[in-house]
Amino acid sequence: MPLKKVLFLTLKVFGFTGGIEKVCRTICRTLYDLSEEELVDPMTYCMYDQSYDRDSRYLKKHQYRGFGGNRKYFVVKSLLTGLKSDVVILSHINLLSVAYLIKRLRPSTKVYLIAHGIEIWRKLPEAKIKALKRLDKIIAVSHFTAEQIKSAHHLSEQKIEVLNNCLDPFYHFPSIFSKPESLLHRYGLRKDQVILMSLSRLVATEKYKGYDNTIAILPRLVKNNPNLVYLLAGKSDEEEHARLEKLIEQHQIRDHIKLIGFVDEAEITDHFLLSDIFVMPSKKEGFGIVFIEAVASGLRVVAGNKDGSVDALKNGELGYLVDPDNLNDIEATLKKILLSLPNQEEKMVLQQKVFETFNYEKYRNGIKNLIFNGAVKPADS
Template sequence: MPVKVLFLTLKTFSLTGGIEKVCRSLSRVLYDLSEEGIVQSTVYSMYDKNTDRDSRYLSKNQFRGFEGKKERFVIQSFLAGLKTDVIILSHIHLINNVYFIKKIHPHKKIYLLAHGIEIWKKLSDAKLKMLNQLDKIICVSEFTAQKVMDMHHIPTERIEVLNNCLDPFYHLSTEFEKPQNLLDRYHLSNKHLILFSLSRLSSSEKYKGYDHTIELLPKLLESYPNLVYLLAGKWDAVEKKRLDDLISKNNLQNHIKMIGFIDEAELTEHFLLSDLFILPSKKEGFGIVFIEALASGLRVIAGNKDGSVDALRGGALGVLVDPDDQQEILASISPLLGHAQTQQEKKNLQEKCIHAFGYANYLQSFKNTIINTTIN
């Protein structure tokens, strides 16, 4: 008999953030396990529409979007949850939905995906009580796992670390030339050295480290006058003003391009365009963007104080730096810019990334988790 699995999400297809990417990959896992006859799966999304579903990840009869109708979502999740063996929550905000299910059926398995900052925060006593009743908290990195144990005193045996994977449909390039269309779009040439960061640019999240990179640019330009920094991602007005002032203060208007939102279809091309991806953050739960860059053969510099350590395999796949040490960041950037990667080096980096974070490994790990559910 297949294990009946209900996966509850906030958004899966209507946004392209890190949590949504995890939800899509897990949806595909449940689809594949359904095809194997191991599970019978359903995905409920609170905010997506039915028409948001991407047919590559799961079939029409496996998905239901509730278009932000919260009461209907809660009621239907409760009723469906009573008939399933395993409930997987994509976010701590959904924990209230399953509290009474666990009360009625204490042996029903309920798992929570723990990504990062959303679960590191102080929780209410009621939510903390619910958290302690879950059967397993699946953390995306060792850093997130440690945070959950330290902050919420969850026993080790109920914590599992499962690193995020590359999206099963992520475009893997077999050629590593810089795309001419993007060189033209940004008025660049093959003579330019290109630093690249991709992050949400939010005034409430000043821990990504892109401002540190801006401050280091004048020093880097002394050795690399053809250096250009592409800073990508949606911004809010307050953060845009702060960064514009910082750029102006350092007279960097000709060397920094804030290029805004990047469509998923062009993500790989932007990595191919660049010579180095840098995001020395301090509060990254994991950092899917790092493995996407690596899968495109692009070298990465990340911070050594958060989940980025897992994404770079402790430094085996990239350079880890103290995000608070400007000199260390500078010393890491310079030698990388001084060495142009060969096509073979890019290919090797891509292969290492796929070996570490390919979808097949992720599928197998979840398969083991589901099989263990039926055994226990």
């Protein structure tokens, strides 16, 4: 049987550390594995990364090309290669125009789009909706994203399928859950302090992540837990940083909150180990890989019950789902967790649960089924 020629089109893969980029890296590794099984002949084109950004764990040199922001050349090469491919997978809706041309010129090529969240369920131009309808399938990362797409663009159920994101195939599962001394020293913290953590982009135009509400209830939490500290992690723009500083002064919580800025990918697990609770009651999360990473590090997680976080926490089996608009609900849940923080054994049980639900093997099988059968799940499942 001839190898399936698969073209994976992306915007960024290795030059950025967001959730979409993590999904892209996992798909790259999936294609790498399938090529080792002599099932596919894969190629990944990345619009903004350079070829030298490639991480060799995820794909081979000849399977990847970065175009360094040269959009015209990217589009031309994607079109030419796509017309010779059996399957084209898009990592983002902004690549839809290329796929539309491929589909029109070579209808037999199967074209699939990975749909993450707000980028696809917001209002779209009619041309993009028309292009969406020409796709063979849209793969939503959560049931929430799937429902939002259906209601926003009136697409048929047969057009959309759900494949939850997974933990990175190289994600490090810690076996010892002690707080890293280096981070305690860096942030001026003590071992006896209870630490809440949020990790998100802190951008003025994105106020749906829930950290405002966590800040609002912090004075009340501190009354019963004077050793409580809230680490708000993530790169911020100037406007948002200034707004957060005002909130901190307004609530008089300067001694109980630290804006720690960007956290390097290599240190994310250590920051989870430093913390006791991960809290991010968001409202427009497409899925939230950060939630499953936090659980994999043994953390109790509090997330919103109105978005893709529900899938990430497996309807509450892996963490606590709260009404993100209800301060009392968030406060009561955090107080409940603070009364009984998990021990080493309980953290290991959490790890096992999240691994069983969101492991790489499951995800790889889903992408494999999509490439060979046109559906994430087998017909008899």
